[in-house]
Structures are given as C-alpha cells and as structure tokens.
Amino acid sequence: MLRALAPLLVLLVGLVGLVAACAGEAPAPDDDAGAAEPAATADADEPEASTEEEPDERIADRDEPGEDEADEPPSDPAEVGANELGMVPVLMYHRIVEDPASVYDRTPEDFRAELERLFADGYRPITVAELAAGEIDVPAGTSPVVLTFDDSTREQAALDDDGSWAADTAVGILTEVAEAHDVEPTASFYVNADPFGGGADAETILARLHDEGYELGNHTANHRDLSGLPSEEVAAELAAGVSVITDVVDAEVTTLSLPLGRWPDPREPAYAGEADGVAYDHEAVLLVGADPSPSPFSADFDARAIPRIRSQALDPDDPESQFASEFWLDWLEEDPDRRYVADGDPERVAFPADLAERLDPAHEARAHPYER
Numbered sequence: 001m002l003r004a005l006a007p008l009l010v011l012l013v014g015l016v017g018l019v020a021a022c023a024g025e026a027p028a029p030d031d032d033a034g035a036a037e038p039a040a041t042a043d044a045d046e047p048e049a050s051t052e053e054e055p056d057e058r059i060a061d062r063d064e065p066g067e068d069e070a071d072e073p074p075s076d077p078a079e080v081g082a083n084e085l086g087m088v089p090v091l092m093y094h095r096i097v098e099d100p101a102s103v104y105d106r107t108p109e110d111f112r113a114e115l116e117r118l119f120a121d122g123y124r125p126i127t128v129a130e131l132a133a134g135e136i137d138v139p140a141g142t143s144p145v146v147l148t149f150d151d152s153t154r155e156q157a158a159l160d161d162d163g164s165w166a167a168d169t170a171v172g173i174l175t176e177v178a179e180a181h182d183v184e185p186t187a188s189f190y191v192n193a194d195p196f197g198g199g200a201d202a203e204t205i206l207a208r209l210h211d212e213g214y215e216l217g218n219h220t221a222n223h224r225d226l227s228g229l230p231s232e233e234v235a236a237e238l239a240a241g242v243s244v245i246t247d248v249v250d251a252e253v254t255t256l257s258l259p260l261g262r263w264p265d266p267r268e269p270a271y272a273g274e275a276d277g278v279a280y281d282h283e284a285v286l287l288v289g290a291d292p293s294p295s296p297f298s299a300d301f302d303a304r305a306i307p308r309i310r311s312q313a314l315d316p317d318d319p320e321s322q323f324a325s326e327f328w329l330d331w332l333e334e335d336p337d338r339r340y341v342a343d344g345d346p347e348r349v350a351f352p353a354d355l356a357e358r359l360d361p362a363h364e365a366r367a368h369p370y371e372r
C-alpha cells in the first residue's frame with residue numbers, strides 16, 4: 001500500500017513545497033520548515049495481531065558483551081527474521097533545547113526517550129553514507145536507523161572542560177544512552193559555516209566527531225535556499241560547505257542535506273560540481289519528509305533523494321505530528337515485513353523469498369533469499 005502511494009506522496013509533497021516557495025514564504029528561523037506534511041499516507045493496512053517475538057528477543061546472541069564474535073557461525077536468516085529489503089527510518093533532528101520554538105525542536109528528554117525506544121526496539125545507528133552505499137553492518141536480528149542533525153547548532157555538540165561531551169547535548173545524550181544499551185553510537189551531522197556555535201572550540205568539536213566515527217555532511221556554508229540561486233552560486237555554496245569540514249579534518253564529504261529541503265533548478269549542481277578550486281561529489285542527498293527510506297537494496301531506493309522523518313511524538317490533537325517519528329516507528333513495528341532486519345552478514349542481502357520482487361537487480365549477486 002505504501003509502495004503504491006509513494007509516488008503520489010512525493011508528488012504532493014513536491015507540489016505543496018512548490019506552492020510555498022512561489023508564495024515567497026519566509027524560512028522558519030530554525031530550518032527546513034518549507035517542507036510539506038504528507039497529505040496522505042498508507043495507513044489503510046489494519047494493524048496486525050502481534051504474534052511476533054519482541055524485537056529484542058530476536059537479536060542474536062553474538063551481540064552479548066564478552067563473546068568473541070569472530071568465533072560465531074553465520075546466523076540463520078530465518079531464525080532472526082532477516083529482511084534486508086525492509087525500510088529504514090532516517091530521523092531528522094534540528095535543535096535539542098529545553099524550550100522548543102517549533103515542531104523542528106526537541107527537548108533533551110524527548111531525544112533521550114526516542115533513543116531509549118529505538119535501542120530497546122532493536123535499532124542500531126548507521127550513517128547516511130553507510131545507508132547510501134549499502135554498507136550496513138549491524139548485528140543479526142537488529143535494524144538500522146539513521147540519526148541526522150541539521151544546522152550544527154550549539155546544543156548538538158559541545159565539550160565540557162574535561163573534554164567529555166556536554167551532558168545535555170545531542171552527542172552527550174546519544175553517547176550515554178548508547179553505552180547503557182551496549183550500542184555503538186553514530187550519527188550524521190550536516191554542518192554550516194561557524195559550526196556548533198562557532199566558538200573557539202568549533203574545530204576541536206569537528207575533529208572529535210570525525211575521530212569518533214560520526215559523519216560530517218554538507219548543509220551549505222550559509223544555509224541559503226538553493227531554489228532561488230543560479231547554478232554558479234549553488235556550486236559556490238556547496239563547495240564552501242565542503243571546505244567548512246575539510247579545512248579542519250581529513251574527511252570525505254559525500255552526502256548533502258538540502259537547506260529547507262529545497263532543490264536548485266536545475267538539480268545537477270547539487271549532485272556534483274566545483275567552485276573556487278574545491279570539488280564536491282554527493283553520493284546521497286537528503287530530503288525533508290516524509291516516510292521511511294526504502295532499503296538500499298530495494299528497487300525503490302534512490303540515494304539522491306532519501307526521505308527523512310521529522311522527530312516528533314504522536315499527538316492526536318496535533319495534525320503536525322501525524323506522519324512524524326512516533327507514527328512511523330509504530331507503523332514499522334506493526335508488520336515485520338516493513339522493517340529492515342539484518343542477518344548479521346554485511347556481504348549478503350538476506351530476505352524472505354516471497355519478497356524477492358522488491359530487490360534491485362543490481363544487487364542480484366549478493367542476494368540470499370530464504371524460505372520461511
């Protein structure tokens with residue numbers, strides 16, 4: 001049902017975004033509010049009776065601390081309910097603040113609660129670059145989730161005097177909750193000029209994030225609305241965005257989050273280009289809204305248009321909360337065929353044979369269908 005509606009959804013989101021852009025709508029102070037809510041979604045499916053084991057119980061033992069993973073035989077995909085053609089939630093965060101000013105903000109408590117849910121439900125974080133490349137190395141029986149942060153605001157990453165991540169920052173909270181769940185923390189940060197408050201320690205923060213395995217991605221230098229710029233200025237903004245990162249760390253910047261979710265016209269300069277002697281090549285481009293991403297091994301996947309889900313609790317009185325993160329995480333939980341579940345072998349693409357029509361033929365050689 002979702003698959004059938006997806007093109008309509010994309011069209012609707014695009015149309016509403018276009019109307020907003022044509023109306024000269026001023027960008028919200030924080031970010032990305034130009035994106036439309038999905039006007040319709042695939043919820044005609046009845047929730048199914050929960051006969052499945054809880055996700056935590058399906059996680060293979062190899063993830064237990066203290067075991068030598070190298071000695072473990074490959075998992076049986078059927079045993080862990082592997083479905084590497086299932087969907088992957090790519091969550092979108094902006095500011096993490098005590099007093100949210102818009103639906104794009106979350107409190108530290110909200111963020112902590114969402115991470116607790118994700119890890120308890122068997123999700124394990126990967127980066128956008130890993131999703132785009134189909135390099136998904138999470139334990140058997142777990143599911144990938146991508147945590148993305150736009151705008152490199154102060155509350156996302158800051159260091160205490162002793163060099164540890166400040167407690168109520170996004171990285172501080174992620175580090176703490178991940179450790180409690182024996183999960184390897186990671187996320188993708190989309191940075192602008194003067195990142196993380198632009199203080200004296202901005203370069204140290206960038207370097208630390210890179211050293212700890214976080215992805216640093218392009219969000220342009222000055223957060224301009226690319227839809228209104230000539231191609232040369234688009235290229236200049238994107239090349240300068242890369243330099244914000246590569247002037248400080250030896251990192252490859254391979255993914256882009258479009259400011260306000262808006263494409264330049266034409267789109268090509270968003271993908272690759274060069275300005276002021278700096279070349280860029282984005283293997284993945286992130287959108288704003290609205291549903292979970294197809295598996296990178298699915299025929300529906302387009303790395304240059306990866307949908308993201310805004311992080312927000314479901315509130316029956318708030319239409320803005322429909323089709324945000326709590327809604328979609330519930331939706332993915334309702335039917336195990338919807339969600340990506342790993343088989344623990346990153347080289348193999350395992351899935352129930354009856355879902356084979358979802359496979360992108362480009363990944364045929366890695367395919368491992370199994371009967372259930």
Ligand SMILES: [Zn+2]
Nearest residue numbers: 031150151259
């Ligand atoms: Zn932004």
